[in-house]
Amino acid sequence: xxxxxxxxxxxxxxxxxxxxxxxxxxxxxxxxxxxxxxxxxxxxxxxxxxxxxxxxxxxxxxxxxxxxxxxxxxxxxxxxxxxxxxxxxxxxxxxxxxxxxxxxxxxxxxxxxxxxxxxxxxxxxxxxxxxxxxxxxxxxxxxxxxxxxxxxxxxxxxxxxxxxxxxxxxxxxxxxxxxxxxxxxxxxxxxxxxxxxxxxxxxxxxxxxxxxxxxxxxxxxxxxxxxxxxxxxxxxxxxxxxxxxxxxxxxxxxxxxxxxxxxxxxxx
Amino acid sequence: xxxxxxxxxxxxxxxxxxxxxxxxxxxxxxxxxxxxxxxxxxxxxxxxxxxxxxxxxxxxxxxxxxxxxxxxxxxxxxxxxxxxxxxxxxxxxxxxxxxxxxxxxxxxxxxxxxxxxxxxxxxxxxxxxxxxxxxxxxxxxxxxxxxxxxxxxxxxxxxxxxxxxxxxxxxxxxxxxxxxxxxxxxxxxxxxxxxxxxxxxxxxxxxxxxxxxxxxxxxxxxxxxxxxxxxxxxxxxxxxxxxxxxxxxxxxxxxxxxxxxxxxxxxxxxxxxxxxxxxxxxxxxxxxxxxxxxxxxxxxxxxxxxxxxxxxxxxxxxxxxxxxxxxxxxxxxxxxxxxxxxxxxxxxxxxxxxxxxxxxxxxxxxxxxxxxxxxxxxxxxxxxxxxxxxxxxxxxxxxxxxxxxxxxxxxxxxxxxxxxxxxxxxxxxxxxxxxxxxxxxxxxxxxxxxxxxxxxxxxxxxxxxxxxxxxxxxxxxxxxxxxxxxxxxxxxxxxxxxxxxx
Numbered sequence: 001x002x003x004x005x006x007x008x009x010x011x012x013x014x015x016x017x018x019x020x021x022x023x024x025x026x027x028x029x030x031x032x033x034x035x036x037x038x039x040x041x042x043x044x045x046x047x048x049x050x051x052x053x054x055x056x057x058x059x060x061x062x063x064x065x066x067x068x069x070x071x072x073x074x075x076x077x078x079x080x081x082x083x084x085x086x087x088x089x090x091x092x093x094x095x096x097x098x099x100x101x102x103x104x105x106x107x108x109x110x111x112x113x114x115x116x117x118x119x120x121x122x123x124x125x126x127x128x129x130x131x132x133x134x135x136x137x138x139x140x141x142x143x144x145x146x147x148x149x150x151x152x153x154x155x156x157x158x159x160x161x162x163x164x165x166x167x168x169x170x171x172x173x174x175x176x177x178x179x180x181x182x183x184x185x186x187x188x189x190x191x192x193x194x195x196x197x198x199x200x201x202x203x204x205x206x207x208x209x210x211x212x213x214x215x216x217x218x219x220x221x222x223x224x225x226x227x228x229x230x231x232x233x234x235x236x237x238x239x240x241x242x243x244x245x246x247x248x249x250x251x252x253x254x255x256x257x258x259x260x261x262x263x264x265x266x267x268x
Numbered sequence: 269x270x271x272x273x274x275x276x277x278x279x280x281x282x283x284x285x286x287x288x289x290x291x292x293x294x295x296x297x298x299x300x301x302x303x304x305x306x307x308x309x310x311x312x313x314x315x316x317x318x319x320x321x322x323x324x325x326x327x328x329x330x331x332x333x334x335x336x337x338x339x340x341x342x343x344x345x346x347x348x349x350x351x352x353x354x355x356x357x358x359x360x361x362x363x364x365x366x367x368x369x370x371x372x373x374x375x376x377x378x379x380x381x382x383x384x385x386x387x388x389x390x391x392x393x394x395x396x397x398x399x400x401x402x403x404x405x406x407x408x409x410x411x412x413x414x415x416x417x418x419x420x421x422x423x424x425x426x427x428x429x430x431x432x433x434x435x436x437x438x439x440x441x442x443x444x445x446x447x448x449x450x451x452x453x454x455x456x457x458x459x460x461x462x463x464x465x466x467x468x469x470x471x472x473x474x475x476x477x478x479x480x481x482x483x484x485x486x487x488x489x490x491x492x493x494x495x496x497x498x499x500x501x502x503x504x505x506x507x508x509x510x511x512x513x514x515x516x517x518x519x520x521x522x523x524x525x526x527x528x529x530x531x532x533x534x535x536x537x538x539x540x541x542x543x544x545x546x547x548x549x550x551x552x553x554x555x556x557x558x559x560x561x562x563x564x565x566x567x568x569x570x571x572x573x574x575x576x577x578x579x580x581x582x583x584x585x586x587x588x589x590x591x592x593x594x595x596x597x598x599x600x601x602x603x604x605x606x607x608x609x610x611x612x613x614x615x616x617x618x619x620x621x622x623x624x625x626x627x628x629x630x631x632x633x634x635x636x637x638x639x640x641x642x643x644x645x646x647x648x649x650x651x652x653x654x655x656x657x658x659x660x661x662x663x664x665x666x667x668x669x670x671x672x673x674x675x676x677x678x679x680x681x682x683x684x685x686x687x688x689x690x691x692x693x694x695x696x697x698x699x700x701x702x703x704x705x706x707x708x709x710x711x712x713x714x715x716x717x718x719x720x721x722x723x724x725x726x727x728x729x730x731x732x733x734x735x736x737x738x739x740x741x742x743x744x745x746x747x748x749x750x751x752x753x754x755x756x757x758x759x760x761x762x763x764x765x766x767x768x769x770x
Contacts, residue, residue: 056450076450087303087443088497097440101451105437133498153451 007033009072009157009189010055015064017050024050028215030208032189039200040193042210048193052161075155079162080142085135091145092130095120098152120151140171157189164199176203201246274573276523281574286412287515288571289420290473291485295511297466298490299504309361310486312376313470314479315383316357318401320350322390325397346400351471358467399615409477409529416476423472427465438462439500481530485511488537492544496556506560510540513563516570614643622652629658641667648679660690669698677702685716689724704760711753712744732759
C-alpha cells in the first residue's frame with residue numbers, strides 16, 4: 001500500500017531517480033506489504049522501469065531511500081523480450097536460474113532445488129514443456145517460463161515488467177488468472193508494471209500512476225475515476241463500469257476531434 | 269590413420285599443440301561472444317593489442333633503454349603493452365549502452381577503427397614496430413615457441429577451472445544481468461571478469477596464431493555448435509569438438525597439400541558447418557554430432573602423438589625419409605613470404621647494428637628449419653666477423669651437411685683465415701672433405717696468423733693421424749712448409765678423397 005506501512009516488504013521513501021544528470025522520477029513514495037497487488041502504470045518513457053530497477057536494487061536513488069524488509073524474497077519477471085532467444089537454453093535451464101540466488105556462486109545443485117524447479121513449472125502449467133528449447137515457445141509460454149523462474153526463488157514479492165505485452169486476449173487472461181492464484185494460494189505480493197491502464201484496472205488493489213515523473217498512489221477504486229485520471233494525464237480519460245468491471249477509454253476530447261475533422265476536410 | 273599420416277603431428281608437435289589449445293580457448297570464448305552478439309569484438313581486440321604494440325614503440329622514442337627500468341621496458345614493453353591494451357579494449361567493447369544513441373556493436377566498430385588507425389600512426393616511423401604489428405595481425409602458428417604453448421596451456425587450465433567453479437554466475441550474469449543482480453549476484457563484476465578472460469584468450473591466441481585463425485575459431489565453431497545444441501554447455505562442448513576437429517584436419521591437409529594452415533582450417537570448418545546444416549535442415553539427426561565426436565576422438569589421438577613427442581617418448585619412429593619428412597620439407601618450402609616472423613628476422617639480418625644481426629642469427633638457430641638455414645647461409649656473407657662466426661656456430665648446431673655444406677664451402681673461400689678455420693671445423697664435423705681442402709688453404713695462406721695455422725695443422729693431424737712437419741711459426745712459403753703442404757695434399761688425394769668415394 002502507499003504511505004508508510006509498518007509491515008511493508010519494500011518501501012520507497014521520497015526517492016528521486018535518474019541517470020547521470022537526468023531526473024526521471026521525483027519524490028516518489030510507495031510501500032508494498034504481504035499479499036498486496038499493486039499496478040504501476042504510466043505511458044511509455046514515464047519512468048516505470050526506472051522505478052522498478054530501484055525496487056530491485058539495480059539503481060541507487062539520487063535522493064530518498066529504498067527500505068527492504070529482512071524477510072523480503074524478490075522474484076523478478078522481466079519483459080520476455082529481454083530474454084535473448086539466441087542462448088540455447090531449455091525451459092528447465094531458465095527456471096533453474098531462479099534457484100541460483102540461494103545456491104550462490106559455487107553452491108551444489110540439490111534434489112530440493114530440482115523439486116522446487118519442477119514445482120514452479122507445475123504452478124505455471126509448463127511441466128510438459130520443461131525440456132523444450134525456450135526459443136521454440138509461443139509468447140504466452142515464454143512469459144510463463146520466466147514467471148516460473150521467478151517462482152523457483154520462492155518469492156514473497158513478485159515484480160513483473162509488462163507481463164502481458166504483445167499477448168492475445170486469451171494468453172493475457174491466463175497470465176492474470178495465474179497471478180491471482182499465486183496471490184490467493186501463496187500470499188505472494190505482486191507489483192505489476194504496465195503501460196496500459198486497461199490491463200491492470202480490473203485486477204489490482206492499489207494503483208500507482210506515474211505521470212511526468214510524479215508517482216500518484218491510491219486504492220484502485222479511488223483512482224479509477226474519470227475526473228482523477230483526466231486530471232493526472234492532462235487528457236480526457238473516461239472510466240466506465242459495466243457489470244462490476246472497469247473499462248477505461250482514452251478518447252480524444254471533443255475539441256480535438258473537431259480540429260482533426262476540420263484538418264481532414266481541408267486536406268481533401 | 270597410418271603412422272605415416274600422423275607424422276606431421278609429431279614433426280610439428282609444438283605447433284599442433286598450440287593450434288589445439290587456441291581452438292579450445294577461442295571456441296569456448298566464441299559461444300559467449302556469439303550469444304552476446306558482439307562477434308566483431310575478436311577483431312577489435314586484436315587491433316587493441318596492436319595499439320598496445322604501437323604505444324610501446326612510440327614510448328621507446330622518449331624512454332631510453334638506459335637504466336634498470338628503461339632496459340626492462342625495452343625488453344618487456346611490447347607484449348605487456350599489447351596485453352594491457354587488449355584488456356582495456358575488452359572493458360570498452362563489453363560495455364552495452366543502456367538506452368543510449370549507439371549500440372554495443374557500434375562501440376566495437378568504432379573501437380576497431382580507432383585502434384587500427386592509431387596503431388599505424390604510432391609505429392609508422394619505426395620499421396621494427398611495423399614488423400611487430402604485422403606479426404601480431406598475420407602471426408603464424410608455424411613459428412610458435414614452446415613458451416607460448418606453455419602460456420596457452422596455463423590459460424586453458426585457468427579458463428576451464430574457473431568455468432568449472434563458477435559456470436552458473438558467469439552464464440546467469442551474461443544471460444540476464446538484471447535478474448542475476450536482483451538475486452544478489454554482482455552481475456556487472458561477473459560480466460567484466462568474463463570479458464577480461466575473453467580478452468586475454470583473444471590477445472594471447474592472436475599473438476601465437478594470428479588474427480585470421482583466432483577470428484575464425486571464435487566465430488565458426490560457435491555458429492555450428494549453436495545450430496546443433498539445445499543447451500548452453502552442450503553448445504560449448506560441441507564448439508570445442510568442432511574447433512579441434514577443424515584444426516586437426518586443417519593442419520593435416522596443410523601439411524600434405526602445401527596450403528597455409530589458417531585457410532585450410534577455415535575450409536574444414538566450412539565443411540563441418542555444412543554437415544551441421546544438413547543435420548538441422550534435413551532432419552539427419554546425429555550426423556553433425558557424430559562427425560564432431562569422431563573428430564574429437566581423432567584429435568585426442570593426434571594430441572597424444574604430439575604430446576608424447578614433446579615429452580621425449582615419441583609414439584612414432586622418427587625417420588626423415590617418411591612422408592612426414594616430405595611433408596615437413598614441403599611445409600617449410602611453401603611459406604617463403606607468408607611467414608611474417610621469418611620476415612622479421614630476415615629484416616634484422618640486414619640491420620645496421622652488428623648486435624641486431626647477431627641476435628637475428630641466434631634467433632634463426634633457435635628456429636632450426638630449412639628457411640632458417642637458408643638465412644644463416646646469407647649471414648655467412650656478413651661484414652662482421654662475430655656475426656659470421658655465430659652463423660657458422662648456428663649451422664653446426666641446427667643444420668646438417670645436406671642442407672648447408674655447399675653454402676659453407678662456397679662462403680669459406682671468402683672468409684678471413686680464422687673464420688675459414690671455423691668453416692673447416694664445421695665441414696669436417698659433417699665428414700665433408702672440403703674441410704681438409706680449406707685447412708690446406710690456410711696452411712698456404714700468408715695472411716693466416718701462426719696460431720691459426722697451428723690450429724689448422726692440429727686439426728689436420730687429428731683427422732689424418734699422421735704428421736708432415738709443418739711449422740706454423742715459419743713462413744708458409746718456406747721450403748720446409750711448402751714440402752709439408754705438398755705432402756698433405758698428396759695424402760689428401762690418396763686417402764681423404766678415396767675414403768669419400770668409398
